[in-house]
Amino acid sequence: MTSCTGNSDSTAGPIVFQTGFRIFFLGASVHAALATIVWMALYTFGVPAKSQLPAQAWHAHEMIYGFATAVIAGFLLTAVTNWTKRPTLSGNPLAALFCCWALARMLHLCPGPLALASAACLDTVFLVGIFFGITRPIVASRQWRQAPIVISLALLIAGHTFFYLGAYGIMQDGLRLGTYLGLYMVLNLILTVGRRVVPFFTSRGTSPPSTLRNHPVVDTLCTSTYVLFVLSDLFAPAHPLVPISAAALAIFHAIRLQGWWTPAILQKPLLWILHLGWSFIILGFCLKVLSHTHGLLPYYGLHAFSYGGVGIFCLGMIARVSLGHSGRNVDVLPKGAILMFPILIAGAIIRIVAPIVDVAHYRLWMGLSQVAWITAFSLLTCLYWMIWISPRADGQPG
Numbered sequence: 001m002t003s004c005t006g007n008s009d010s011t012a013g014p015i016v017f018q019t020g021f022r023i024f025f026l027g028a029s030v031h032a033a034l035a036t037i038v039w040m041a042l043y044t045f046g047v048p049a050k051s052q053l054p055a056q057a058w059h060a061h062e063m064i065y066g067f068a069t070a071v072i073a074g075f076l077l078t079a080v081t082n083w084t085k086r087p088t089l090s091g092n093p094l095a096a097l098f099c100c101w102a103l104a105r106m107l108h109l110c111p112g113p114l115a116l117a118s119a120a121c122l123d124t125v126f127l128v129g130i131f132f133g134i135t136r137p138i139v140a141s142r143q144w145r146q147a148p149i150v151i152s153l154a155l156l157i158a159g160h161t162f163f164y165l166g167a168y169g170i171m172q173d174g175l176r177l178g179t180y181l182g183l184y185m186v187l188n189l190i191l192t193v194g195r196r197v198v199p200f201f202t203s204r205g206t207s208p209p210s211t212l213r214n215h216p217v218v219d220t221l222c223t224s225t226y227v228l229f230v231l232s233d234l235f236a237p238a239h240p241l242v243p244i245s246a247a248a249l250a251i252f253h254a255i256r257l258q259g260w261w262t263p264a265i266l267q268k269p270l271l272w273i274l275h276l277g278w279s280f281i282i283l284g285f286c287l288k289v290l291s292h293t294h295g296l297l298p299y300y301g302l303h304a305f306s307y308g309g310v311g312i313f314c315l316g317m318i319a320r321v322s323l324g325h326s327g328r329n330v331d332v333l334p335k336g337a338i339l340m341f342p343i344l345i346a347g348a349i350i351r352i353v354a355p356i357v358d359v360a361h362y363r364l365w366m367g368l369s370q371v372a373w374i375t376a377f378s379l380l381t382c383l384y385w386m387i388w389i390s391p392r393a394d395g396q397p398g
Contacts, residue, residue: 015391017095019398020077021325022388025318028070031105032377035062040370051108052116057175064182065160066105071314072189073130078325086137100126120164127157148192156185184230190313198274199260205271206264222252243292250285273316273341280308300352308348315344326387327394334383340376347372
């Protein structure tokens with residue numbers, strides 16, 4: 001019998017290691033909550049940090065190279081199998097890479113240079129392993145249209161390298177370059193994959209099915225302008241090209257999102273949450289413009305991208321993909337799961353908008369947004385963990 005991973009022996013061993021989304025969505029959800037609890041202790045309550053990294057650098061690294069990369073790994077290891085009809089990682093190789101990821105998260109909390117070096121090595125093994133695990137079936141099936149995904153993963157590894165070179169003082173500005181390149185490649189993967197799945201999910205999930213199309217001109221403008229934005233913000237952050245390209249991207253992606261709109265999505269939480277996550281990315285581009293034109297702190301745009309865009313979009317994708325790839329009805333959320341969405345949305349608004357309006361209570365807004373993030377991903381973990389560790393509801397393997 002052939003599993004959904006295309007691997008004939010993937011049914012051996014624990015179910016959680018049979019398909020990439022199971023173990024990595026579980027790990028990402030648990031880590032999202034626990035890492036934010038640690039960040040809350042460090043920032044909000046002033047608990048001394050034990051990591052070799054500065055507290056803010058650790059927080060940025062764990063959200064990008066810890067949480068987001070685990071979600072990406074889980075999604076792509078599952079999706080690439082469907083796209084290429086070839087196996088990706090499962091069983092022992094998948095378990096080994098997950099262990100590398102999980103051990104790195106633990107070691108980042110330990111004191112001493114040896115712990116940091118070990119974490120860096122394990123993270124590298126994880127990222128390189130995921131890169132080859134995803135690239136191999138793409139190349140074997142000659143699906144060259146997946147090249148943007150492969151390039152983004154390669155640049156994610158580059159950003160990870162810059163980060164650690166900066167942490168060790170080898171590369172000047174390495175921490176900033178590694179953080180921003182990592183975030184922008186995560187965003188690029190969301191924008192690349194989202195361009196395919198959001199209109200597909202929307203057209204298939206509404207009744208009657210909607211006919212939604214991407215516009216080639218808009219696609220080209222989004223891609224080329226994003227390259228310009230990333231390069232200018234990384235290497236010339238004060239240059240006028242940054243706000244100009246950010247403004248253009250806000251317009252182009254608003255046009256793209258409007259083309260996917262249909263009122264029917266308002267009845268489907270697993271559709272409108274993806275559209276809303278995309279809207280926060282657009283907000284991030286707008287705030288990036290304001291940081292140049294009106295002196296707004298750059299952290300607001302950064303968190304519109306990360307907390308709002310990455311966080312909300314990933315929550316929606318995890319919730320939907322987990323149902324679909326476990327043989328369940330994607331229109332029927334687990335009881336109580338709908339609460340995750342307004343909680344995280346409220347947290348994003350508090351994190352991004354409240355400090356702009358009332359900066360005097362910045363630490364309070366930070367703490368409330370942390371509580372919202374912890375609550376949302378704790379709910380996700382509690383309501384979905386049995387789905388991740390249990391056989392498919394339709395009796396199929398995978």
